[in-house]
Structure formats: structure tokens, C-alpha cells
């Protein structure tokens with residue numbers, strides 16, 4: 335799109351937006367919580383896009399508040415937003431956010447600004463500056479998302495919107511994780527993806543549409559995709575998939591997206607993959623792709639609660655036998671006495687363990703994923719072990735959150 339087509343703010347509007355940063359720092363979350371309530375109550379058409387659990391936990395309002403705050407801070411140098419913008423675009427693409435959704439969000443955000451900040455603070459000038467700022471950001475995101483949608487549709491095996499995939503195999507991997515092997519129902523080829531990416535899934539559960547993301551848990555290059563889903567107690571999508579989706583059924587998939595991917599430029603460095611629980615899924619695709627490609631050491635560290643819930647033990651052992659440059663360490667928090675893979679260690683994750691297993695000096699490419707406290711620990715440990723932040727990447731299985 336031509337740059338001139340984008341909305342531009344006046345200097346006064348820029349100043350107003352920057353001046354409201356402290357207000358957002360203090361009240362951003364209250365604002366976005368109110369905003370979501372308004373939007374979900376009054377616009378039923380956008381409800382399927384949003385995960386109610388993320389609203390309830392406050393994680394999604396926090397992620398949006400952070401997005402808006404970062405935007406207001408960088409309004410006069412939007413290029414500094416780069417990585418955050420890429421994260422938003424990927425998340426939006428995987429859930430199929432469309433240009434027509436933006437005016438709904440804009441209208442609710444402005445109403446929330448008026449209602450939360452009150453008429454004394456949210457004067458007409460403030461609201462107009464924010465309206466203009468929102469249009470500018472919306473223009474940028476719509477254009478970036480449009481480019482990704484076009485690229486996904488035009489690539490070999492690509493598609494736009496939802497495509498039907500048949501469940502060709504459903505494989506229990508542990509007491510709580512089950513894999514679904516999916517192939518296009520139209521028999522056509524599938525789009526290649528980057529190891530670490532995820533798909534969007536649209537399900538109709540009890541007459542209501544819901545959308546969720548699932549990481550692709552096997553390397554690209556096959557006839558289809560594999561996702562591996564943990565049953566969440568009380569979870570709508572995961573229980574539906576486990577209990578009500580059988581081999582032969584079809585599922586609606588949106589094309590793969592995501593920026594938590596193996597970086598080719600680092601490929602000389604040892605690859606270190608650290609996961610907790612179902613966070614193992616993208617690291618499986620990454621490990622498999624790196625092993626198939628060869629040329630680097632792969633250290634695979636996985637933490638599970640116990641042997642019953644630990645998935646993919648067989649795969650990990652088979653890789654360890656087949657690839658001399660693959661080293662795997664599995665830790666169970668609670669050792670079990672009965673059947674199951676014997677862990678390499680037991681108990682809580684520790685710095686001493688990671689020191690022993692990581693390449694000395696910390697010059698590696700690390701990727702980690704798991705529950706938030708686990709990720710906070712891994713990030714601290716990697717810093718302690720000398721892994722530069724630029725070589726330590728992570729993702730959340732939900733709205734992005736602060737790790738500190």
C-alpha cells in the first residue's frame with residue numbers, strides 16, 4: 335500500500351497521545367477490561383474470536399493494554415514497535431482478524447476512554463487524538479495482515495480463511511495429551527511452515543463457534559500437519575477435541591502463523607530446546623527439523639509432572655538412538671513407581687541441572703516454553719549461564735505476558 339494512504343496525526347495530536355502515556359500506565363488495564371466488556375456484550379459477531387478464559391484471567395486485557403502503551407510511547411517512531419507488531423500480526427492472522435473488525439474495536443476503545451477516564455480528562459481533543467492514533471495503528475496492522483493473508487493464499491499448498499482437514503489418526507501421547515494427524519480433505523498439498531508456528535482452529539461447540547491456536551508438533555514436509563492437545567480441566571476446545579472428535583472427522587483450520595521460529599542465521603550454534611508440559615509441542619517440530627537438516631548439536635530438555643503425563647518419550651528416545659548430536663534430558667517433578675519412561679532427573683528445575691546440560695559459556699540458540707513461572711525461571715537461568723537475551727526466545731500459549 336502507498337505510504338500516503340496511511341492516516342497521519344498532527345503535531346498537537348502526537349503531543350496529546352504522548353501526554354496520555356502516564357494515564358495508560360496507571361489505568362490501561364481498567365480501560366481495556368471495560369473495553370472488552372463493552373465489545374463482547376454489544377458485538378456478538380466478534381465473540382468467537384476471543385478466548386473467554388483469557389479475559390477472565392486478565393491476561394488478554396493486560397496484553398492489549400501493553401500493546402496500546404507501547405504504541406503511545408513510540409507514536410513518533412513506530413519502527414521501534416517492530417517485534418510487538420509482528421507478534422500482534424501473527425496472532426491476528428492465526429485467528430483470522432479481518433479489516434471489518436477494526437471499526438468495532440475502535441468504537442469500543444474510544445467509548446471506553448470516555449467512560450473510564452471521564453469527561454474532564456477525556457476531552458473532545460483527547461478522544462479525537464486517540465481516534466486518529468487508532469486509525470493510524472489500524473491502517474498499519476490491516477496492511478501488514480493483508481500482506482500475510484495474500485502470501486499464505488498464494489504460496490504452494492496455501493489457502494485463505496478456513497480449510498477442511500480430516501483427522502487421519504488420533505494418537506494418545508500421555509494421560510492428558512493426544513495428537514491429531516490432519517490431512518487436507520480436498521486431497522491437495524499443504525502449505526510449508528516454519529517449525530515453531532501454530533495453526534488456528536475453528537470449532538463449533540454446542541452451537542457456538544470458538545477459535546484456538548495449536549502449535550504444529552511435527553516438522554514440515556509431510557502430507558499434513560500434527561497438533562498435540564492437552565486436556566485442560568474445564569477447557570472447552572481441548573475436551574471437545576479429546577472426547578468428541580474422532581478419526582475420519584473434519585476440522586476447520588486457518589493457515590500456519592507465528593514468529594517463534596527457528597532462526598536460520600543462527601544455525602551454526604547448538605540448539606537448546608527447553609519445555610515444560612505441553613510446551614513441548616513446538617520444540618518437537620524444531621528438534622525434528624534441525625535433526626533432519628543436520629549440522630548442529632541439539633539439546634532437548636523436557637520437564638513433566640510425572641511419567642503418566644509425560645508425552646513423546648518414545649520419540650525422544652528414538653531420536654537419541656538415531657542422531658549422535660541429539661542429547662535429551664527428561665525431568666519428572668514427581669517420580670512414579672509404575673510404568674513409564676525413566677527420567678534423567680527428578681524434582682523441580684534447577685540452575686545446577688541446566689548448567690550441566692547446556693553448552694559451556696552459553697553460546698547457543700535457546701527456545702523455551704511452558705507455564706509462566708517455569709518460563710520466568712528458565713529466563714533467569716539462561717541469563718545466569720551467559721546466554722544472551724537475543725539468543726533466548728520464548729512464546730506463551732496465550733496472550734503474551736511480562737516474564738519479570
Ligand SMILES: Cc1cc2nc3c(=O)[nH]c(=O)nc-3n(C[C@H](O)[C@H](O)[C@H](O)COP(=O)(O)OP(=O)(O)OC[C@H]3O[C@@H](n4cnc5c(N)ncnc54)[C@H](O)[C@@H]3O)c2cc1C
Pocket residue numbers: 385386387388390391532546547548549550562563564565566567568569570571572573612615616730731732733
Ligand atoms: C500460540 C499458541 C500455541 C498453542 N499450542 C498449543 C499446543 O500445542 N497444545 C495445547 O494443548 N495447547 C496449545 N495452546 C493453548 C490452546 O490454544 C488452548 O488455549 C488450550 O487448548 C485451552 O483451550 P480450551 O478451550 O480447552 O480451554 P478454555 O475453555 O480456554 O479454558 C482454559 C482454562 O480456563 C478455565 N476457564 C475458562 N473460562 C473461564 C472463566 N470464565 N473463568 C475462569 N476460568 C475459566 C478453564 O476451566 C480451563 O482450565 C496454544 C496456544 C497458543 C496461543
Ligand code: HEM
Pocket residue numbers: 380383384385386388389394397398400401402421422425426429431432435436437438439468471472475732733734
Ligand atoms: C489497533 C488495533 C489492535 C491492537 C493494538 C491489538 C493488539 C493486540 C495485542 C497486543 C494482542 C496480544 C498479542 C499476544 O498475545 O501475543 C492481541 C491479540 C488479539 N487480538 Fe488484537 N489488536 C487490535 C485489533 C484487533 C481487532 C480489530 C480484533 C478483532 C475484533 C482483534 C482481536 C484479537 C484477538 C482475538 C486476539 C487474541 C486474543 C486471545 O488470545 O484471547 N484485535 N491484539
